[in-house]
Amino acid sequence: MLLIAVILVLLSTSLTDANNRFFGPWFPATEGEPWPLPWRRVLGNNSLILQPNSFAIEATDADCPILKEAIHRYRSIIFEESRSAARFSQENEKPNGIIEARLNGILIQKLKSCETQPYFGMDESYELLITEISDVAILRANTVWGALRGFETFTHLLSPSGDGATLKLVSQRIHDKPRLPHRGLLLDTSRHFIPVDDILLTLDAMSYNKLNVLHWHIVDDNSFPYESLVFPELSAKGAYHPSMVYSTKDVQRVIEYARLRGIRVIPEFDSPAHTTSWGQGYPHLLTQCYDRDGELNGKTGPLDPTNPKLYEFLERLLEEVVQVFPDKYLHLGGDEVPFDCWESNPNILSFMRDHNITRNFTELENIYISKLLNVTNNLNTKAIVWQEVFDNGVKIHPGTVVHVWTGAWQQEVIKVTKARFPVLLSTCWYLDHIAGGGDWEKFYNCDPLSFDGSTDQKKLMMGGEACMWSEFVDRNNLHQRIWPRASAVAERLWSFDVQPKYNVSRRLEEHACRMNKRGVSAQPPNGAGFCIV
Numbered sequence: 001m002l003l004i005a006v007i008l009v010l011l012s013t014s015l016t017d018a019n020n021r022f023f024g025p026w027f028p029a030t031e032g033e034p035w036p037l038p039w040r041r042v043l044g045n046n047s048l049i050l051q052p053n054s055f056a057i058e059a060t061d062a063d064c065p066i067l068k069e070a071i072h073r074y075r076s077i078i079f080e081e082s083r084s085a086a087r088f089s090q091e092n093e094k095p096n097g098i099i100e101a102r103l104n105g106i107l108i109q110k111l112k113s114c115e116t117q118p119y120f121g122m123d124e125s126y127e128l129l130i131t132e133i134s135d136v137a138i139l140r141a142n143t144v145w146g147a148l149r150g151f152e153t154f155t156h157l158l159s160p161s162g163d164g165a166t167l168k169l170v171s172q173r174i175h176d177k178p179r180l181p182h183r184g185l186l187l188d189t190s191r192h193f194i195p196v197d198d199i200l201l202t203l204d205a206m207s208y209n210k211l212n213v214l215h216w217h218i219v220d221d222n223s224f225p226y227e228s229l230v231f232p233e234l235s236a237k238g239a240y241h242p243s244m245v246y247s248t249k250d251v252q253r254v255i256e257y258a259r260l261r262g263i264r265v266i267p268e269f270d271s272p273a274h275t276t277s278w279g280q281g282y283p284h285l286l287t288q289c290y291d292r293d294g295e296l297n298g299k300t301g302p303l304d305p306t307n308p309k310l311y312e313f314l315e316r317l318l319e320e321v322v323q324v325f326p327d328k329y330l331h332l333g334g335d336e337v338p339f340d341c342w343e344s345n346p347n348i349l350s351f352m353r354d355h356n357i358t359r360n361f362t363e364l365e366n367i368y369i370s371k372l373l374n375v376t377n378n379l380n381t382k383a384i385v386w387q388e389v390f391d392n393g394v395k396i397h398p399g400t401v402v403h404v405w406t407g408a409w410q411q412e413v414i415k416v417t418k419a420r421f422p423v424l425l426s427t428c429w430y431l432d433h434i435a436g437g438g439d440w441e442k443f444y445n446c447d448p449l450s451f452d453g454s455t456d457q458k459k460l461m462m463g464g465e466a467c468m469w470s471e472f473v474d475r476n477n478l479h480q481r482i483w484p485r486a487s488a489v490a491e492r493l494w495s496f497d498v499q500p501k502y503n504v505s506r507r508l509e510e511h512a513c514r515m516n517k518r519g520v521s522a523q524p525p526n527g528a529g530f531c532i533v
Contacts, residue, residue, distance in 0.1 A: 029509035032169055034156040036210055036491035037499065037507075044171030046132045048103040050158065051166050052082040056105030056136075059147075064114035066144045069260050071108075074151050077518065081158050082167055103130065103169070106137040106154060108147050115143055117326055118212065118264045120462070125177035126150030130157070132171050145262045149176065149210055156514065180448065182424060182463030183493040184213030184266075185486055190220035190277070192474035193244035200257050205483055205520045207261040208511075209490035214258055215331060215465050217268045218246070224277035226251070226267075230320045231313070233281030251324055266384070267325050269318070270333025272303035272368050285310055287348065289341040301341025305368035306351040315375050322379050329401070330376055334394075335386035337365055362392040369394045384424065390416055401462065405430075410451040417457035425464035429489045431482055432469045438525045444488035444504060463493050483522035484512040 055078060057071045115122070126146040129138040139154065141147040153174060161168040185206055187194065203214060218226045224238030227247050235245045246254075258265050271278075279286040279300055287301040303310055322330060339361040342348050348364070357363045369389055376383045377397060384401040391412075396402075402416045402423050409427035416423045428446035435442065448464050451457075466482070466489040473481050487508060492498075499507075505526050513531040515522040524531075 028506065029513070030506045031510065032157045032159040033507045033510055034153045034174075035487060035507055035511040035514075036494040037497060038153065038174045038176040039496055040175040042173045044131065044173075046101070046171045047168050048101050048130065048132060048171060049161055049166050049168055050078075050103045052079050054104065057108075058105065059108040059110065061108075061110045061114060064110065064144055066116070066260055066262075067108065067110065067114070067147060070148055070151055073260075074155060077155050078158065078167070080517065081155065082165070101132040102135060103137060104135040106139055108151070109138065109140045110142070110144060110147050111140070112142050115145070116259075118145060118259060118262050119328065120264070121181050122212075122262075124149050124210075124212070124262070126153075126174075128153060128172075128174040128176070130169065130171050130173070145212075148207070148262045149178075150174075152207060152210065156511075178210070178494045179496050180461065180463035180493050182213055182465075183211045183490060184215050184424075184463070184465035185211055185482070186215040186217055186268075186426070186465050186467040186469075188217040188220065188468060188470040188473075189225060189246070190217065190222045191470040193223065193225055193240060194470070194478060195475055196246070196250050196253060198475045198478055199254055201479065201520060202482070203254070203258050203261055203263055204518070205479070205515060205522075206263055208515055208518065208520070209487050210494050211486070211490050212263050213463075213465065214254075214263055214265045215268060216254075216265055217270070217331075217469075219269060219277060220274045221276040224280070228317060228320060230316050231282065234278060235281075237281035238277035248324065255325065264327045264329075265325060266327050266329050266331055267321060268331035268333055268384075269321065270331075270335065270386075271314075271372070272305060272365070273335065273337040274333060275303050276300065278303070282313070285313060287341050287345055290344040290346065294346065299341070301345075302337055303368070304345075304348070305342075305364055305371075306348050311371050311375070314372060315378075318375055318381075319379060322376075322381050328380075328382055329384055330381045331384040331403070332369075332372060332376065333386055334365075334369060334389040335405070336388065362394070365389075365392055366394045369396065373397050373400065387412060387416070390419070390421065396421070403465075405467070413451045413461070414453055414457070417453055417460040420460070422460045422462050424462050426467050429464060429466040429486075430469070431466055431485055432471065432473070434481075438523075438527065440485050440488040440508060440525050441501065443485055444492060444498075446489075447492060447498075464489070466490075479521040480523045483515055483520055484508055484525050485523075487511055487515075487522075 057075055059067050061067060122145045123143045124145045126141040126149055128150050139150045141150055157169040158167045223240045224234045225245050227235045227245050239245045255265050285303055287304040289297050289299040289301050291297040342361050373383055382399060384403055387402055387404045390402045400421060402421050404412045404423060405426045413423055425448045429443055448461055449458055466486040468482050508525045512522040512525050516531050517533045
C-alpha cells in the first residue's frame with residue numbers, strides 16, 4: 001500500500017507541476033531554476049509575488065543604450081511569461097506556496113562605464129539580491145555585460161503563481177560569473193543558406209543560454225553567400241541564388257543584434273581548402289588539377305599558394321572583412337587541406353624545386369599560412385586556426401588561437417598549450433553528430449578543463465564552441481537541432497559545478513520549455529511529455 005501511495009504522489013506531481021513542462025513521474029521539471037547553473041546561490045524560504053503589469057524596471061545608468069534596450073526587451077519577456085501563466089492557470093486556483101511579500105520592481109546598478117562593444121574577456125559577473133524585506137530586487141554588475149547576464153537569470157527565476165495573473169519567485173542571493181570567457185556557437189551558412197531572421201532567433205536563444213560568441217562559418221566550398229563590395233563576383237557567382245546572399249546591410253543587422261545581447265560575431269573565411277565557391281567568380285585563385293598523363297582534368301583544388309596575385313586578393317578581401325566585423329578575432333580556417341591537386345600541378349612542383357622545398361607539401365602550406373597570418377597581423381587582428389595548422393607544423397604567430405575539433409582532444413590540447421598557444425575546444429560538441437533520443441548528456445559530460453596540464457596551460461583554455469554544420473540542416477530544422485543540446489554545452493562553459501543527471505534533466509526540461517515559450521523551437525530533451533506555450 002505504501003508503494004502505491006508513493007507512486008500516486010509522484011504521478012500527481014508530474015501532472016500538476018506549474019512549470020508547464022511534463023515528462024513523466026520520475027523526472028518532474030523544476031520550477032524557477034536558472035540555466036546555466038550560477039556560480040554561487042543561496043536560497044531563501046519565502047515566495048514573492050510579481051505583478052507584470054505594474055512591475056518597474058529601473059537602472060542607475062539610464063543613459064546606457066544597451067541597457068535601455070535590454071530593459072525594453074526583458075519587460076516584454078516578463079509580460080509574455082505572465083500570458084503563458086494565464087493560459088496554464090485553472091479557474092479559482094490559488095497561488096502555490098507561502099506568499100510573504102510582493103516584488104514591485106528591480107533596480108540595475110551598473111558600477112562602471114557603459115561599454116558599447118563586446119570583447120574577449122569582458123566582465124560578465126553580476127550579483128542578484130531578492131529578499132522579502134524589500135519590494136525591489138537589486139541587480140549589481142560592473143559592466144553592462146554582467147547586467148545582461150543577470151537580467152537573463154532573473155527572468156529564469158519566474159514561474160506561474162497559479163492564479164493566472166501573477167508570477168512568483170523565491171527569495172535568494174546569487175553571485176555569478178562565467179567559468180570560461182569564450183562560449184560560442186558555430187553556425188554554418190554555406191552548406192545551406194540560413195535566412196537572417198533565423199540567425200537573429202539563434203542569437204536570441206544564445207542570449208537565453210549566456211553564450212557570447214557567434215562563430216559565423218559564412219562561406220565554404222558549397223556557396224559564397226557573403227557580399228563583398230571589393231570582389232562582388234564572389235557572391236554573384238558563388239552563392240546558390242541571388243536571394244541567398246548576405247548583403248552588407250544584413251551582416252550589419254546581425255552584428256548589431258548580437259551586440260545588444262553581449263554577443264561577439266567572429267566570421268570564418270576558411271582557406272586554402274574549402275574554397276571551391278571562391279573560384280566560381282575568380283577561377284585564377286584555385287589550383288588547377290592534372291591527371292597522371294600531365295593533362296588538365298577539369299578539377300580544381302585549394303587556393304594556389306604560388307600565385308602572387310592571391311595574396312593581393314586576400315589582403316584586400318580581409319581588409320574589407322575586418323572593417324565590417326568589429327571583433328578583434330578572425331577565424332582563418334586552415335583545416336582539411338588536400339595535397340593531391342598541388343602534387344599534380346607542374347607549376348607548383350616547379351615552384352617547390354626553385355625554392356628548395358621537398359615533396360613535403362606541409363612546407364607549402366606553411367608558406368601560405370605564414371603569409372596569411374602576416375596579412376591579419378598587419379590588420380591588427382588576432383587569428384584563429386583549426387588544429388591541422390598546428391599539427392602540420394606550420395609556424396604560427398604567438399597568440400594565434402588553435403581550434404581543436406578532431407581526434408583525442410585532451411592529448412591535442414596538452415600539445416597546443418604546452419607550445420603556449422591559446423586553445424578553443426569543439427571536438428565533443430558537434431551538434432550534427434546525432435544519437436537516438438535526447439543526447440544532450442554526451443555534450444554535458446565533456447569538461448574542457450579535464451586535461452593533464454599545468455596551471456599555466458589551463459589558463460590558455462579560452463573556452464569552446466558547439467558546432468552546427470549544415471549539410472543536413474536548414475531553416476526547417478535548425479533550431480530543433482541546436483536547442484536544447486547546445487544548452488548543455490553552454491552550462492559546461494559557464495558553470496563551475498556539475499549536478500547529478502537527475503537534477504540537470506529536470507532543469508533542462510524547464511529550460512527547453514522556457515525557450516519554446518519565447519519562440520525558439522527547442523526539441524524535447526528527455527522523452528515523452530508536453531509543454532504549454
